[in-house]
Amino acid sequence: MSINIIVCAKQVMDPETPSSAFSVDSDIKQVTPVQGIPPVVNGFCENAVEAALQIREAAGGGTVTVLSVGNEFVMDVMKKPLSMGADSMILIQDQLCENLDALGTVNVLSAAITRAGEFDLILCGQQASDWDNAHVPLGLSETLGIPCLTEAKNIEIGDDSVTVNSSRTDGYEVFEANLPALITVNNEIGEPRYPTLRGIMQASRKTPEILSLSDLGLSEDQMAPAMALSDLYIPVSEAQCEIIEGEDDADSGRLLALKLREAKII
Amino acid sequence: MSEILVLAEIENGTLHSTAGELLAAARKLAAELNLDVSAALFGEITEDITGEVVALGADNVYTASHPKLASNVADAHVAALEQICQQASPTAVLTAKTPLGRVVGPRLAYRMGVGVAQDCMNVTGEKISGKITVTRPVYGGNAMAAFTFTDKNPQFIVVRVKAFEALERDDSRVGRIVELDMDIADDQIKVKLIETVKEESEGVKLEDASVIVSGGRGLGGPEPFSQLEELAKMFNGAVGASRAVCDAGWLDHSYQVGLTGKTVSPDLYITVGISGASQHMAGCSSSKSIVAINKDSEANIFKEASFGVVGDWEKVLPSFTATVQELLSS
Numbered sequence: 001m002s003i004n005i006i007v008c009a010k011q012v013m014d015p016e017t018p019s020s021a022f023s024v025d026s027d028i029k030q031v032t033p034v035q036g037i038p039p040v041v042n043g044f045c046e047n048a049v050e051a052a053l054q055i056r057e058a059a060g061g062g063t064v065t066v067l068s069v070g071n072e073f074v075m076d077v078m079k080k081p082l083s084m085g086a087d088s089m090i091l092i093q094d095q096l097c098e099n100l101d102a103l104g105t106v107n108v109l110s111a112a113i114t115r116a117g118e119f120d121l122i123l124c125g126q127q128a129s130d131w132d133n134a135h136v137p138l139g140l141s142e143t144l145g146i147p148c149l150t151e152a153k154n155i156e157i158g159d160d161s162v163t164v165n166s167s168r169t170d171g172y173e174v175f176e177a178n179l180p181a182l183i184t185v186n187n188e189i190g191e192p193r194y195p196t197l198r199g200i201m202q203a204s205r206k207t208p209e210i211l212s213l214s215d216l217g218l219s220e221d222q223m224a225p226a227m228a229l230s231d232l233y234i235p236v237s238e239a240q241c242e243i244i245e246g247e248d249d250a251d252s253g254r255l256l257a258l259k260l261r262e263a264k265i266i
Numbered sequence: 267m268s269e270i271l272v273l274a275e276i277e278n279g280t281l282h283s284t285a286g287e288l289l290a291a292a293r294k295l296a297a298e299l300n301l302d303v304s305a306a307l308f309g310e311i312t313e314d315i316t317g318e319v320v321a322l323g324a325d326n327v328y329t330a331s332h333p334k335l336a337s338n339v340a341d342a343h344v345a346a347l348e349q350i351c352q353q354a355s356p357t358a359v360l361t362a363k364t365p366l367g368r369v370v371g372p373r374l375a376y377r378m379g380v381g382v383a384q385d386c387m388n389v390t391g392e393k394i395s396g397k398i399t400v401t402r403p404v405y406g407g408n409a410m411a412a413f414t415f416t417d418k419n420p421q422f423i424v425v426r427v428k429a430f431e432a433l434e435r436d437d438s439r440v441g442r443i444v445e446l447d448m449d450i451a452d453d454q455i456k457v458k459l460i461e462t463v464k465e466e467s468e469g470v471k472l473e474d475a476s477v478i479v480s481g482g483r484g485l486g487g488p489e490p491f492s493q494l495e496e497l498a499k500m501f502n503g504a505v506g507a508s509r510a511v512c513d514a515g516w517l518d519h520s521y522q523v524g525l526t527g528k529t530v531s532p533d534l535y536i537t538v539g540i541s542g543a544s545q546h547m548a549g550c551s552s553s554k555s556i557v558a559i560n561k562d563s564e565a566n567i568f569k570e571a572s573f574g575v576v577g578d579w580e581k582v583l584p585s586f587t588a589t590v591q592e593l594l595s596s
Contacts, residue, residue, distance in 0.1 A: 005564065006282070007369070013405070015405075015406050015545065019408055019543075019544060020565055022408045022409075023524065024409050025393065031405060048510075053289070053391040058565070059424060060513070064456070069555075071324065084328070098477050100425055103376075106376065115453075126526070127384075129405070129545075130404065131404050131405065132384070132403065132404055132405070133384050133523065134372075135372035135375075135382055136377075137378065138372045139372065139373075140374045141373070142376040143376065146456070147456035148369070148373065148457065149370055149457060150365075151365070152520075162447075163460070166365070167519070168365055168462075168463060169365070169473065169528065170464055170466065170471070170520075171463045171464040171465040171466075172463050172465070173461070173462050173463070174459070174460040174461040174462075174463065175339075175457050175458065177286075177324070177456055177457045177458065178456070179322060181456075186526055187509065187512075187513055191292065201487070225416075226380065226381030226382070226416060226481075227383065227416060228413065228414045228416065229410035229412070229413055230399060230412045230413065231410075232404075232409055232411050232412075233409065233410055234408065234410075235403075235407075235410050235571055237567065239570050239571060239572050241558070241569070241570075241571045241573065241574050242570045242572065242573050243568070243575070243576060244573060244575050245575075249577035249582045250579035250581045252575040252577050253575060253577075253581055253583060253584070253586035253589070254557075254585045254587035254588075254589045256557070256575050256586050256589075257581070257586050257590045257593060258589060258591035258593075260534075260555075260557065260573065260590075261272075261593050263555075263573070265533075265534055265555050265557075266534065266590060266593065
């Protein structure tokens with residue numbers, strides 16, 4: 001059996017950037033990139049790459065194509081899925097994508113997927129760690145008119161169908177759908193593998209296909225945002241932490257409990 | 267008169283707690299914009315449930331009991347909600363950030379070609395322009411963003427669980443109940459629910475606990491969680507964890523609190539060895555009191571906590587637990 005999978009992946013600011021270094025420019029309503037901290041492939045998108053590689057391995061053949069939309073890719077960063085073992089990569093890189101919102105992203109991804117040809121499965125990270133929208137994959141399934149399965153923690157491919165265990169607060173639900181289908185994953189699907197030296201060597205010989213919006217036949221009005229960003233700011237914490245200090249750590253623990261009683265918290 | 271429509275979910279035969287929260291958010295918008303509030307109820311609907319929805323703030327209740335709506339499969343709910351939107355032309359549609367609501371709202375928004383905002387903590391209507399603005403955390407909670415919808419209706423808003431408090435039940439309220447005959451075509455249903463598997467965790471559910479003791483990477487391994495459990499039990503509370511703990515496999519992901527885990531708002535949230543990354547705080551920042559035990563005085567958690575100890579948890583926690591036990595038993 002051979003299976004063709006498209007994985008949507010996004011380049012994002014490193015979410016491990018310390019909050020002390022995080023700043024926004026409220027005038028232009030943008031997060032200011034931090035010097036010296038390169039972007040990364042969004043964590044859940046890496047989980048999606050891992051899931052795709054495992055499905056391809058279990059099927060015994062097929063392709064994993066990684067697709068991304070952005071205005072300025074850092075090639076060393078974006079090649080990570082190729083180093084992990086993906087077969088090919090399509091990057092839609094266009095200055096017009098700089099402030100693309102979710103609706104525009106769905107339009108671009110959908111056009112790129114239609115152009116790429118037949119596929120069995122689309123895998124996406126549940127949400128990206130920058131804008132945390134968590135609805136681009138949902139919109140993509142609507143635009144493409146294919147089944148949508150979310151928050152998968154296990155994926156089994158059948159003959160012409162897919163069975164997914166979707167995480168729920170108190171367990172999971174088992175869903176089945178025909179292929180082609182779209183599935184979202186998060187960290188529960190399992191840790192992404194580290195690229196091997198051989199993987200890195202192979203990736204270095206692969207060249208991502210780079211397309212512009214005009215290559216996809218998209219016009220600027222298809223990029224019109226559905227909502228206007230009217231404000232962007234860093235929330236101010238109102239909490240004033242009272243640090244409890246005793247003679248030693250054990251004493252501090254005891255005093256903390258007494259303090260909570262005094263404050264009528266316990 | 268146009269309206270604000272909410273998707274009021276039913277779970278195990280009762281109204282889901284988020285329904286009251288959505289109705290409260292909708293009443294706020296309705297007052298600001300001079301609109302009605304309507305609720306959509308799907309599945310097995312009783313008079314008690316419709317009555318409760320009216321008492322919690324709905325002026326109109328649309329009910330549909332199509333067999334395809336019996337289980338919480340998003341496909342059927344998207345199709346049913348679309349039919350209500352076509353008939354009622356609401357100004358905005360509110361769904362809760364539940365496994366169902368966070369999928370149904372956005373999917374229908376894309377189907378109708380209109381905007382959607384996920385995980386909203388506040389909603390505001392501007393009387394003169396009629397515009398709705400939502401506030402939501404972005405960049406893992408490091409920043410807040412306000413979005414204003416364009417003129418296309420309906421505007422889809424996914425509301426964070428527990429961001430609004432349900433209004434007090436007012437049984438003198440009167441509402442209009444509209445039973446709808448839904449026509450949901452077979453080809454609308456692309457996903458089939460095979461089975462629901464419950465994994466009941468022992469003791470109090472994390473979301474319901476009034477006291478939560480959460481552990482982070484700083485604990486160094488799975489073993490110390492038994493000490494957290496011991497403390498949680500004294501309060502009849504529950505144990506939570508940071509994402510790092512769950513990703514490392516020390517605890518199951520059902521314990522995870524945070525942006526991608528559970529959102530909790532206990533009276534007391536005690537953290538042990540948690541640095542307090544925005545991603546984690548996004549899931550617990552609405553706790554009444556946060557207490558932190560961490561060895562790093564620079565840790566972000568001390569910016570969020572009201573009381574804290576800077577020290578080695580292995581020494582702080584046992585004496586803290588022992589003193590708590592004394593205080594609770596005295």
